[in-house]
Amino acid sequence: MAQVHFGSGLQPHTGGVERIDLDVPRVREMLQELAERYPGIEVQLEQMAVAVDGQIYNDAPYQKLAPTSEVHFVPKIGGG
Amino acid sequence: MSERKFKYVGTRPIRHDGVDKVTGRANFGADFDAPGMLHGALLRSPHAHARILSVDTRAAEAVAGVKAVLTGQELPKLQSMWMGGAEGGIDFRDIAENCLARDKVLYHGHAVAAVAATTPEIALQAARMIEVEYEELTPVLDLEAAVASDAPILHDDLQPIGATDPLPEGPTNIAGRVEFSRGDVDAGFAEADVVVEREFRTQMVHQGYIEPHACVARIGEDDQVVVWCTTQGGFAVKNYSAMVLQMDPAKIKVISSEIGGGFGGKTTIYLEPVAIALARKARRPVKMVMSREEVFRATGPTSGTIVRAELGAKRDGTLVAGRLSMFYEAGAYRGSPAGPGAMCAFGSYKIPNFYIEAHDVVVNKPKVAAYRAPGAPMSTFATESLVDELARELGLDPIEMRLHNAVDEGDQAPYGPVYGPIGLRETLEAARSHPHYKAPLGQNQGRGIACGFWFNAGMSSSANVSLHADGSAVVATGNPDIGGSRAAQAQMVSEELGIPVERVRPVVADTDSVGYTDMTGGSRVCFATGMAVIQASRDVVDQLRARAAQIWGVELDSVAWEDGRALPANGAEGDHEPLPIEELAQQMGRTGGPIVGKASLTAPMAGPGFATHLCDLEVDPETGASRVVRYTAIQDAGKAVHPGYVEGQYQGGSAQGIGWALNEEYIFDERGEMENPGFLDYRMPVASDLPMIDTVIVEVPNPLHPYGVRGVGETPIVPPLAAVANAMRGATGVRFTVLPMSPPRVLEAIDA
Amino acid sequence: MPKTHVETTINGEPQEFLCEPSESLLAALRDGLGLTGTKEGCTTGDCGACSVMLDGRLVPSCMVLAPEAIGRSIETIEGVAQGDSLHPLQQKFLEHAALQCGVCTPGFIVAAKALLERNPDPSEEETRYWLAGNLCRCTGYDKIIRAVLDAAAEMREATA
Numbered sequence: 001m002a003q004v005h006f007g008s009g010l011q012p013h014t015g016g017v018e019r020i021d022l023d024v025p026r027v028r029e030m031l032q033e034l035a036e037r038y039p040g041i042e043v044q045l046e047q048m049a050v051a052v053d054g055q056i057y058n059d060a061p062y063q064k065l066a067p068t069s070e071v072h073f074v075p076k077i078g079g080g
Numbered sequence: 081m082s083e084r085k086f087k088y089v090g091t092r093p094i095r096h097d098g099v100d101k102v103t104g105r106a107n108f109g110a111d112f113d114a115p116g117m118l119h120g121a122l123l124r125s126p127h128a129h130a131r132i133l134s135v136d137t138r139a140a141e142a143v144a145g146v147k148a149v150l151t152g153q154e155l156p157k158l159q160s161m162w163m164g165g166a167e168g169g170i171d172f173r174d175i176a177e178n179c180l181a182r183d184k185v186l187y188h189g190h191a192v193a194a195v196a197a198t199t200p201e202i203a204l205q206a207a208r209m210i211e212v213e214y215e216e217l218t219p220v221l222d223l224e225a226a227v228a229s230d231a232p233i234l235h236d237d238l239q240p241i242g243a244t245d246p247l248p249e250g251p252t253n254i255a256g257r258v259e260f261s262r263g264d265v266d267a268g269f270a271e272a273d274v275v276v277e278r279e280f281r282t283q284m285v286h287q288g289y290i291e292p293h294a295c296v297a298r299i300g301e302d303d304q305v306v307v308w309c310t311t312q313g314g315f316a317v318k319n320y321s322a323m324v325l326q327m328d329p330a331k332i333k334v335i336s337s338e339i340g341g342g343f344g345g346k347t348t349i350y351l352e353p354v355a356i357a358l359a360r361k362a363r364r365p366v367k368m369v370m371s372r373e374e375v376f377r378a379t380g381p382t383s384g385t386i387v388r389a390e391l392g393a394k395r396d397g398t399l400v401a402g403r404l405s406m407f408y409e410a411g412a413y414r415g416s417p418a419g420p421g422a423m424c425a426f427g428s429y430k431i432p433n434f435y436i437e438a439h440d441v442v443v444n445k446p447k448v449a450a451y452r453a454p455g456a457p458m459s460t461f462a463t464e465s466l467v468d469e470l471a472r473e474l475g476l477d478p479i480e481m482r483l484h485n486a487v488d489e490g491d492q493a494p495y496g497p498v499y500g501p502i503g504l505r506e507t508l509e510a511a512r513s514h515p516h517y518k519a520p521l522g523q524n525q526g527r528g529i530a531c532g533f534w535f536n537a538g539m540s541s542s543a544n545v546s547l548h549a550d551g552s553a554v555v556a557t558g559n560p561d562i563g564g565s566r567a568a569q570a571q572m573v574s575e576e577l578g579i580p581v582e583r584v585r586p587v588v589a590d591t592d593s594v595g596y597t598d599m600t601g602g603s604r605v606c607f608a609t610g611m612a613v614i615q616a617s618r619d620v621v622d623q624l625r626a627r628a629a630q631i632w633g634v635e636l637d638s639v640a641w642e643d644g645r646a647l648p649a650n651g652a653e654g655d656h657e658p659l660p661i662e663e664l665a666q667q668m669g670r671t672g673g674p675i676v677g678k679a680s681l682t683a684p685m686a687g688p689g690f691a692t693h694l695c696d697l698e699v700d701p702e703t704g705a706s707r708v709v710r711y712t713a714i715q716d717a718g719k720a721v722h723p724g725y726v727e728g729q730y731q732g733g734s735a736q737g738i739g740w741a742l743n744e745e746y747i748f749d750e751r752g753e754m755e756n757p758g759f760l761d762y763r764m765p766v767a768s769d770l771p772m773i774d775t776v777i778v779e780v781p782n783p784l785h786p787y788g789v790r791g792v793g794e795t796p797i798v799p800p801l802a803a804v805a806n807a808m809r810g811a812t813g814v815r816f817t818v819l820p821m822s823p824p825r826v827l828e829a830i831d832a
Numbered sequence: 833m834p835k836t837h838v839e840t841t842i843n844g845e846p847q848e849f850l851c852e853p854s855e856s857l858l859a860a861l862r863d864g865l866g867l868t869g870t871k872e873g874c875t876t877g878d879c880g881a882c883s884v885m886l887d888g889r890l891v892p893s894c895m896v897l898a899p900e901a902i903g904r905s906i907e908t909i910e911g912v913a914q915g916d917s918l919h920p921l922q923q924k925f926l927e928h929a930a931l932q933c934g935v936c937t938p939g940f941i942v943a944a945k946a947l948l949e950r951n952p953d954p955s956e957e958e959t960r961y962w963l964a965g966n967l968c969r970c971t972g973y974d975k976i977i978r979a980v981l982d983a984a985a986e987m988r989e990a991t992a
Binding site for chain 2: 928964
């Protein structure tokens with residue numbers, strides 16, 4: 001199961017949960033699952049990039065998640 | 081990857097656009113004219129905060145030579161919609177109202193109305209005849225005033241975004257908040273043997289590109305719009321302008337001129353929608369060029385900041401706890417780089433317990449834009465100053481202290497994910513063994529060291545590589561070339577095709593001629609667009625091999641490609657003479673037609689690039705003036721494609737950081753008018769201010785890129801603020817926490 | 833106000849044009865004559881991007897009125913190369929990667945040429961102070977200074 005981590009900025013939306021394990025094939029299904037579990041969190045997550053196993057994607061709903069994947073949410077980065 | 085032997089990558093060819101740039105032939109933003117062209121000018125607000133009650137354009141319209149007048153009310157009214165996160169966020173309503181104010185002016189210099197006329201002088205004169213009635217409001221000019229409970233409010237409908245729990249009650253100037261934490265901060269500090277705590281302040285500073293913003297907009301008879309402009313991203317100008325004007329983006333073609341510097345400041349739009357709207361009204365092309373004063377007053381500098389910082393260590397130098405509370409000025413509209421500032425602040429060290437919060441705060445100053453590693457220099461100024469203080473208190477060598485705590489591959493970044501292969505340790509080791517670190521210091525001199533990092537944005541890129549009949553190639557991408565990226569892209573094509581760099585012509589294509597490409601920014605061009613260039617080149621090679629297979633009557637896998645030639649392989653060796661690219665190219669027509677390789681991709685964000693900088697500073701105790709006497713920038717480039725331009729990035733970013741540390745700042749009067757909107761008083765480093773800037777390129781390959789490339793553009797501005805401040809501490813014994821360390825400030829501090 | 837008729841010499845060729853009496857030489861060169869190699873960075877004489885030679889003297893053309901050019905000789909970046917043959921400074925700027933965005937480059941080359949005409953063997957410090965009127969925001973000046981010193985050395989060798 002993919003390990004999904006919530007930084008302290010997201011924890012108010014997860015009722016303080018820091019990590020959950022989800023059996024989901026892709027980022028898209030993970031986001032759907034999270035929106036069901038924690039209504040309202042999707043608004044926050046829309047603004048964020050997803051880090052899967054250390055690689056950061058600004059917008060990648062179809063990125064595959066392995067059973068061992070670690071997922072973090074980070075602010076989107078552009079740069080100068 | 082590391083075993084790969086490169087033939088062209090890593091060399092220093094002369095850039096293809098170079099001759100045009102040393103002879104004055106290259107066309108920058110203001111160098112374009114269109115037949116029948118009018119000139120646009122803007123009326124700007126004389127107040128930092130006021131409600132617009134009425135705008136009367138009749139007098140301006142009556143001026144001979146005036147062909148169109150435009151007010152903010154005439155642009156489509158957009159709904160607020162925030163897109164994206166940290167510093168990459170965009171609200172098109174804000175962009176539109178920053179181009180032309182609608183109901184309120186939010187900073188001194190905010191554009192209010194525009195005129196197109198037959199000469200620039202008439203346009204400016206007529207713009208000044210537009211009568212605007214204002215209701216003046218109290219301006220909010222600093223962070224503390226902005227977050228005070230009784231602060232005047234810039235935007236009545238501002239909803240804070242991010243980690244705001246609980247939400248502030250009622251209207252607020254706090255537009256957003258992010259937080260990151262790990263471990264138990266209080267317990268961590270309790271465990272520390274030494275704790276240092278300071279409040280750091282920086283002022284707004286400008287990118288300082290030498291070329292002001294400029295554009296020409298022309299409307300064709302079929303309503304197709306062509307915009308020539310100086311920008312870091314033609315597609316951004318196209319899409320943003322379309323949003324602001326509520327047009328179909330397919331109707332806008334953007335031709336990027338050569339760009340005279342950007343550093344993030346040309347990632348947004350100011351003039352283009354106004355020029356398009358004026359051109360539509362006047363039915364003639366309109367050219368708009370900003371003055372330097374307009375650039376300072378009304379384009380996007382980067383945030384002034386307050387960073388309250390606390391760091392604790394054990395006696396052996398092990399960092400155990402950190403705490404940061406940060407406030408970043410967004411300027412008139414939300415969207416400061418507080419987020420990445422927070423992400424980078426502790427990025428260089430293993431700190432088991434920390435808490436970081438960062439606020440995005442609106443104030444009545446120009447809306448900030450990206451500036452090279454947005455947000456990171458200010459937060460890193462705080463943390464690297466504190467690491468230096470801890471090393472002093474503990475009697476540790478500042479490099480050893482940093483090496484002791486440095487992050488490695490597999491460590492968790494403060495913003496969550498674990499680092500892949502990174503080169504911080506290598507840059508610190510290179511600094512330790514560099515002759516600079518051992519050189520004796522003179523009287524009144526101090527040495528400072530600081531580390532820093534920045535991400536490399538991935539994002540979307542496209543590239544076409546097409547072959548000429550003589551076997552030379554053209555590579556077209558959508559990224560304006562700010563600092564030698566054409567040369568680097570040609571080198572990558574050369575590496576894949578096996579032809580000399582001079583046989584590759586790199587082209588910056590307009591938005592109708594190449595697939596969508598994100599901006600030149602985020603240290604992404606050599607990394608992400610480079611990846612597309614390599615893929616497109618490999619596509620060409622595959623096609624060339626297929627042509628050779630066809631000629632030889634063999635299977636594709638019996639053809640290898642080496643040094644610009646097809647060679648028989650896989651058992652076919654010796655059966656055929658090698659076919660050089662020139663010959664295959666000549667036969668393209670009869671072997672299947674022209675050869676064009678294509679690639680489009682969305683790259684993930686590249687692994688971060690780390691740097692360590694060394695700075696020797698000499699202070700004149702009589703005047704407080706200081707001078708950098710020696711400087712060394714060491715940075716992990718992954719793989720340097722054109723080392724000359726990689727060094728150039730290190731040197732240029734260092735110089736900008738030195739200016740930020742020592743002299744540069746926006747100075748506002750009490751009404752919010754910038755008092756130093758020119759290069760005489762906004763003092764950027766000149767040649768006589770600086771020494772040679774030594775560089776060391778460390779190469780820890782980036783596994784995400786076929787050659788191991790990391791972007792290098794932004795990281796170099798992250799360490800200098802603290803490197804200079806740490807050197808100042810050494811030279812004067814005073815810890816400076818407020819930038820810039822200008823002579824009066826230094827004199828006052830050392831006399832105290 | 834009637835326009836002023838200006839007869840002058842630009843890059844060795846006679847030129848005439850009409851301009852407003854208040855027009856800057858920079859505007860006349862760029863807008864009137866299409867010599868856009870001379871760049872506008874500030875119009876206050878602070879950045880050096882518009883550097884030209886006026887009767888052998890280095891000036892920011894934004895601070896010169898176009899009518900002041902009457903009867904005088906102007907050299908711009910367009911006149912620095914001889915046909916297809918680059919001036920050693922231009923060549924060395926390319927070899928040293930002494931330009932990034934390139935917008936300040938014409939001004940630097942005109943200013944550096946003026947330096948080498950009066951001092952063929954400048955020290956690094958003399959070069960830095962001479963070029964202190966030209967702003968570059970991309971390079972940190974390192975490679976520019978090296979390119980100028982290298983060009984000076986090559987020019988000395990060529991005339992030795």
